[in-house]
Amino acid sequence: MVSVKNVSKTFVSRKKKVKALDKVFFHAEPGEIFGLLGPNGAGKTTALRIVSTLLRPDEGEVVVNGFNTLKKPQQVRKRIGFLTSDMRLSGNLSAKDLIFFFADLSRVPRETTEKRMKELADYLDMNDFLDRSVDKLSTGMKQKAAIAVSLIHDPDVIVFDEPTNGLDIITSKTVTDFLKDFRERGKTVIISTHVMSVAEKLCDKVAIILEGKIAENDKLKDMYARYSTDNLEDVFFTVAEKEGVLEDA
Amino acid sequence: MLKDSFVIYRKELKNMMKDRRAIFSVFILPMIILPIIFLTIGFVTSAQQRTDAETLYLVNIIGDEDGRFTEVLQDFLVFERDETRVPDYTRALESDNYIIVELEGADSDLTQVGKRLDAKIYYRSTSRRSSFAAQQVRNALNQYSSLIMSERLKALGLSLDDLNPVRTEMQDLAPEEARGTEFLAIMLPYFVLIFIFAGSMNIGLDTTAGEKERGSLAPVLVNQVSRSSIALGKVFYVMTVAVLNSFFTFVGLMVAFTLGGSEAFGGEIPVNLAGFGIGSLIALLLVLLTLAGFAASLIILVGSFARNMKEGAGYVMPFYLLAIFAGIATMNMEAVHQIHFYALPVVNSVFVMKDILTLQFFWSRFVVMFLSNLLYTSLLVLGVARLFNSEKVLNTGS
Numbered sequence: 001m002v003s004v005k006n007v008s009k010t011f012v013s014r015k016k017k018v019k020a021l022d023k024v025f026f027h028a029e030p031g032e033i034f035g036l037l038g039p040n041g042a043g044k045t046t047a048l049r050i051v052s053t054l055l056r057p058d059e060g061e062v063v064v065n066g067f068n069t070l071k072k073p074q075q076v077r078k079r080i081g082f083l084t085s086d087m088r089l090s091g092n093l094s095a096k097d098l099i100f101f102f103a104d105l106s107r108v109p110r111e112t113t114e115k116r117m118k119e120l121a122d123y124l125d126m127n128d129f130l131d132r133s134v135d136k137l138s139t140g141m142k143q144k145a146a147i148a149v150s151l152i153h154d155p156d157v158i159v160f161d162e163p164t165n166g167l168d169i170i171t172s173k174t175v176t177d178f179l180k181d182f183r184e185r186g187k188t189v190i191i192s193t194h195v196m197s198v199a200e201k202l203c204d205k206v207a208i209i210l211e212g213k214i215a216e217n218d219k220l221k222d223m224y225a226r227y228s229t230d231n232l233e234d235v236f237f238t239v240a241e242k243e244g245v246l247e248d249a
Numbered sequence: 250m251l252k253d254s255f256v257i258y259r260k261e262l263k264n265m266m267k268d269r270r271a272i273f274s275v276f277i278l279p280m281i282i283l284p285i286i287f288l289t290i291g292f293v294t295s296a297q298q299r300t301d302a303e304t305l306y307l308v309n310i311i312g313d314e315d316g317r318f319t320e321v322l323q324d325f326l327v328f329e330r331d332e333t334r335v336p337d338y339t340r341a342l343e344s345d346n347y348i349i350v351e352l353e354g355a356d357s358d359l360t361q362v363g364k365r366l367d368a369k370i371y372y373r374s375t376s377r378r379s380s381f382a383a384q385q386v387r388n389a390l391n392q393y394s395s396l397i398m399s400e401r402l403k404a405l406g407l408s409l410d411d412l413n414p415v416r417t418e419m420q421d422l423a424p425e426e427a428r429g430t431e432f433l434a435i436m437l438p439y440f441v442l443i444f445i446f447a448g449s450m451n452i453g454l455d456t457t458a459g460e461k462e463r464g465s466l467a468p469v470l471v472n473q474v475s476r477s478s479i480a481l482g483k484v485f486y487v488m489t490v491a492v493l494n495s496f497f498t499f500v501g502l503m504v505a506f507t508l509g510g511s512e513a514f515g516g517e518i519p520v521n522l523a524g525f526g527i528g529s530l531i532a533l534l535l536v537l538l539t540l541a542g543f544a545a546s547l548i549i550l551v552g553s554f555a556r557n558m559k560e561g562a563g564y565v566m567p568f569y570l571l572a573i574f575a576g577i578a579t580m581n582m583e584a585v586h587q588i589h590f591y592a593l594p595v596v597n598s599v600f601v602m603k604d605i606l607t608l609q610f611f612w613s614r615f616v617v618m619f620l621s622n623l624l625y626t627s628l629l630v631l632g633v634a635r636l637f638n639s640e641k642v643l644n645t646g647s
Contacts, residue, residue, distance in 0.1 A: 052467075053471060054467055054470055054471060056640060074473050077471055078473055080471060082471040083468070084464060087463075087464040087465055087467065088464055090463055091268075092265075092267035092268045093260070093264050093267065097260075097263065101260045102468070102472070104256045105253075105256060105469065105472040105473065105474045106473055107473060133267065149468065150468060
């Protein structure tokens with residue numbers, strides 16, 4: 001379970017102050033895929049980085065499975081798997097080496113790692129390239145390796161920033177299938193995306209974030225009912241228009 | 250914390266060890282490239298010197314009617330005399346092996362006191378061979394001058410020895426095993442310094458700014474290992490590679506000098522390696538370790554501010570140039586006596602290396618260098634750990 005309550009975050013540089021998040025709130029339950037939907041620069045990545053303990057909120061609090069990200073970051077990290085499509089696995093290590101490395105970082109015993117790696121390799125169809133250097137893997141193989149790496153400590157929550165960004169159609173399907181399966185296993189999934197179709201296909205709940213503020217936050221089916229549509233794009237543009245974001249663009 | 254650092258260290262090192270190009274450039278290249286460079290320069294230099302000496306020059310000597318100077322010159326230069334006796338300045342300007350020597354007053358009796366010979370040498374300084382010939386003519390003129398002087402003295406019932414009442418004899422008290430180590434003391438610290446910083450630069454940037462650029466740092470940070478452990482693991486890794494790099498540079502230089510590569514720096518300079526024992530090598534290794542620790546932590550600290558490799562290279566370059574400057578500035582300096590110099594980073598390691606290489610070991614200097622380097626490295630590692638806890642610095646990559 002992930003609970004984000006009134007989280008604000010401002011980035012200060014020498015030249016300017018940017019309020020990236022303004023009292024952002026959302027909630028994701030186990031067995032649920034939650035989608036943070038918004039245009040580029042809306043604050044999606046910042047929000048997910050705060051959930052993942054990479055950033056600290058200026059105000060508000062984030063609780064992951066009962067642990068506050070500020071007070072118990074190590075406990076939160078133990079329960080979270082963080083993935084970003086920006087992550088480009090590279091180097092001379094094999095997928096297997098990286099899996100062991102991340103397992104060591106998460107202090108997973110060797111025997112458990114061996115067992116989980118086998119399960120993940122079977123599940124993600126990775127056995128053919130497990131020992132190959134990641135530099136020699138295709139984009140899809142790298143994405144599978146990245147997923148395996150982030151799941152080796154068997155997290156309860158997976159946070160995935162822009163899961164299908166830059167992926168071809170086949171790799172995208174692998175990723176979306178994996179997220180659905182993760183939900184079926186009773187895990188909590190939080191994704192960020194600016195692609196409406198991805199959110200429509202995957203998410204149970206969606207929050208629309210515009211200029212750092214949550215403009216809409218509900219179950220997808222309830223949102224459709226309220227806006228009298230079955231199209232998320234219509235909902236998004238109605239909300240954006242109401243918030244005056246389209247005029248600014 | 251150290252156990253966690255070891256996880257990071259092991260992964261980084263394993264990654265590097267699987268990279269054949271990195272292994273070649275860090276370990277193999279210094280051992281091959283340095284002997285090749287030094288031996289090639291040495292070979293080319295001695296070949297040029299041999300060519301200069303064996304070339305047949307055409308010398309137009311004007312004014313040496315009795316041929317005495319021409320006779321002296323034969324001991325210094327392989328030449329033919331231009332019998333035209335008319336100076337051809339254009340040819341001297343265009344040709345590499347034609348020079349003109351004008352002697353004014355050679356026809357008078359130079360043994361007479363008050364008589365003087367004025368000599369002018371026309372050559373071209375931009376030509377190596379012309380310059381060589383001019384220098385040899387000059388040496389011959391000095392010899393000719395001594396000859397005339399001794400004749401004048403003879404007429405007065407004196408000899409050249411009578412003009413040198415002081416006889417000097419040099420007695421080198423340096424232990425025999427320490428003689429011939431000066432050349433190493435000049436060259437080795439400079440090369441070690443360059444290779445330590447150059448070796449640290451690439452991998453130090455790759456493991457900080459490069460990781461940010463690739464987006465592979467964030468998943469490491471979302472783990473149970475503390476940021477300080479991550480920082481320490483990276484410093485240890487860069488330090489290890491820098492030490493190995495400089496060690497193989499050391500081996501490469503030793504091979505080069507043993508095979509005669511020191512000829513590249515002015516002919517037969519003796520390089521004596523006989524005096525180096527285990528103690529010297531351990532002391533040298535400790536200097537390398539502390540210097541590498543300093544370089545590694547400095548580069549990781551600076552590289553952590555960068556968003557990508559390109560930006561990181563820009564940040565680190567001034568420090569690299571400073572290190573080269575320190576190497577050049579201290580190259581021909583002897584180790585200084587003032588103890589406070591041994592607290593200056595980089596310079597202290599150079600001076601202690603010079604001490605060790607010339608087989609003069611001073612505990613006080615070594616201890617001050619060692620402790621101050623440890624202190625600087627610790628402070629830099631603390632700085633790196635603080636940076637790795639700073640979200641402002643760590644989240645600039647993507």
